[in-house]
Amino acid sequence: MAQPVIFCREISASPANCTSYSPFHQVDGQSSVPFAASCLRVPKNCSLVAARCSLKPSMMPSALVTSRPQQVSTDPVNVVCDGKIGVLLLNLGGPESLEDVQPFLFNLFADPDIIRLPRLFRFLQRPLAQFISVARAPKSKEGYASIGGGSPLRRITDAQAEALRKALRERNVPAKVYVGMRYWHPFTEEAIELIKRDGITKLVVLPLYPQFSISTSGSSLRLLESIFREDEYLVNMQHTVIPSWYQREGYIKAMADLMEKELKSFERPGEVMIFFSAHGVPLAYVEEAGDPYKAEMEECVDLIMEELEKRRVYNAYTLAYQSRVGPVEWLKPYTDETIIELGKKGVKSILAVPISFVSEHIETLEEIDVEYKELALESGIQNWARVPALGVEPTFISDLADAVIESLPYVGAMAVSNLEARQSLVPLGSVEELLAAYDSHGRELPPPVTVWEWGWTKSAETWNGRAAMLAVLVLLVLEVTTGEGFLHQWGILPLFR
Ligand SMILES: C=CC1=C(C)c2cc3[nH]c(cc4nc(cc5[nH]c(cc1n2)c(C)c5CCC(=O)O)C(CCC(=O)O)=C4C)c(C)c3C=C
Numbered sequence: 001m002a003q004p005v006i007f008c009r010e011i012s013a014s015p016a017n018c019t020s021y022s023p024f025h026q027v028d029g030q031s032s033v034p035f036a037a038s039c040l041r042v043p044k045n046c047s048l049v050a051a052r053c054s055l056k057p058s059m060m061p062s063a064l065v066t067s068r069p070q071q072v073s074t075d076p077v078n079v080v081c082d083g084k085i086g087v088l089l090l091n092l093g094g095p096e097s098l099e100d101v102q103p104f105l106f107n108l109f110a111d112p113d114i115i116r117l118p119r120l121f122r123f124l125q126r127p128l129a130q131f132i133s134v135a136r137a138p139k140s141k142e143g144y145a146s147i148g149g150g151s152p153l154r155r156i157t158d159a160q161a162e163a164l165r166k167a168l169r170e171r172n173v174p175a176k177v178y179v180g181m182r183y184w185h186p187f188t189e190e191a192i193e194l195i196k197r198d199g200i201t202k203l204v205v206l207p208l209y210p211q212f213s214i215s216t217s218g219s220s221l222r223l224l225e226s227i228f229r230e231d232e233y234l235v236n237m238q239h240t241v242i243p244s245w246y247q248r249e250g251y252i253k254a255m256a257d258l259m260e261k262e263l264k265s266f267e268r269p270g271e272v273m274i275f276f277s278a279h280g281v282p283l284a285y286v287e288e289a290g291d292p293y294k295a296e297m298e299e300c301v302d303l304i305m306e307e308l309e310k311r312r313v314y315n316a317y318t319l320a321y322q323s324r325v326g327p328v329e330w331l332k333p334y335t336d337e338t339i340i341e342l343g344k345k346g347v348k349s350i351l352a353v354p355i356s357f358v359s360e361h362i363e364t365l366e367e368i369d370v371e372y373k374e375l376a377l378e379s380g381i382q383n384w385a386r387v388p389a390l391g392v393e394p395t396f397i398s399d400l401a402d403a404v405i406e407s408l409p410y411v412g413a414m415a416v417s418n419l420e421a422r423q424s425l426v427p428l429g430s431v432e433e434l435l436a437a438y439d440s441h442g443r444e445l446p447p448p449v450t451v452w453e454w455g456w457t458k459s460a461e462t463w464n465g466r467a468a469m470l471a472v473l474v475l476l477v478l479e480v481t482t483g484e485g486f487l488h489q490w491g492i493l494p495l496f497r
């Protein structure tokens, strides 16, 4: 994993030709040593007012100076360009109807960042995804049926895109804002088509996940990288990525505002346990593949609590991880077990705070509001409330707009137009650099799901699952090699040719 370093960059634009060099400095204590030099290309007629940026220690690669955007100095950063600016919001996507559930799950499980099979078995990714999605669909459908028959994600993300567009316009930055989902409509590929159609020349890529995970932002960026690689238009389009933004002051304040408001709904606000519930990831993502998700999550919680303390809110708090799937170990502590523990310890009031996602979705509306609430009440907790997701909260949207504007001076700063370099480097640097910083060896990730959960103990479940997985792999190999078997009989296999 990349070592923590401090990067400092100064950009100065010469008005004559609007081209400048931006030396990078790696700052080691007091001294500052040149680290690398890259050419910042700015289109003609673009006036770039000097921007200074100093970043605190971070795991981010050098290209991603925008990863600590709140650290950008208060100097005015004005980029008024004749280029067409686009902002691409990346998100997960969700089924819009019950019929969409199985194909949506297929897309999710076909993603090697969700299930990464050993290289030898990669050809089984899609058959396996088909198998798991068909097996899981009935349970998932029940969940989506209970929240109105589909995910609200598309509607909310579209509203966020529109609000962001307006906020940018109010700041005199005319930009088009696009939504690209990873697993359902509008797919990232659809967004890219619109970006090309509109002739966008400068793109800010903004995953709508506050914290970075290989399984979310990483997966979306990996897809984007492969699209960029193959497209001559995109090769020449300048871009930058804001990989995570949980540490931004505006986001932290917006979260604290919502929490403060919700705390007031309790009879004795001071006695409420603040319960941050984050979406989990399998432990191996963090411990073996270098996913910064857990570290970023913990820092995020600390920053929110610090902000609340400034407001004289001193409640006890805890962080746990929800939504685990299958028998492998996920990040701990688990939300359900923690709720039971708190009940045993005599906690009477809980304020649940969904922390890894900025829209309402199935895991807030069903898992937290229904399942965890029920569990809490059964465990002796008497008062339960939940903080709503940020959605289009003005402070939040306004902060996203600031993040986009602060990142504009870096758009294309790492551009490589050299044909030879394109082969080894990703054309426009930053997506590739980001992916290279995490999960650089593309290590095998554990399949986080299983459809075979039998046995009485955790260990038995794990081994049963592994044995069943092996058996299915063998069957699939036989199917693919002989063209006969149960998947063909069920008409499953021809679907993914
Ligand atoms: C930061 C957020 C998320 C992380 C990290 C994440 C990892 C992750 N998810 C699965 C499996 C499933 N996720 C599902 C839905 C879903 N996941 C997230 C967010 C994160 N996932 C959201 C916002 C949603 C809901 C979308 C919606 O429709 O509202 C599902 C489908 C629902 C279900 O059947 O439970 C699955 C499955 C894994 C395996 C994983 C990490 C490897």
Ligand SMILES: [Fe+2]
Pocket: 279, 323
């Ligand atoms: Fe998920």
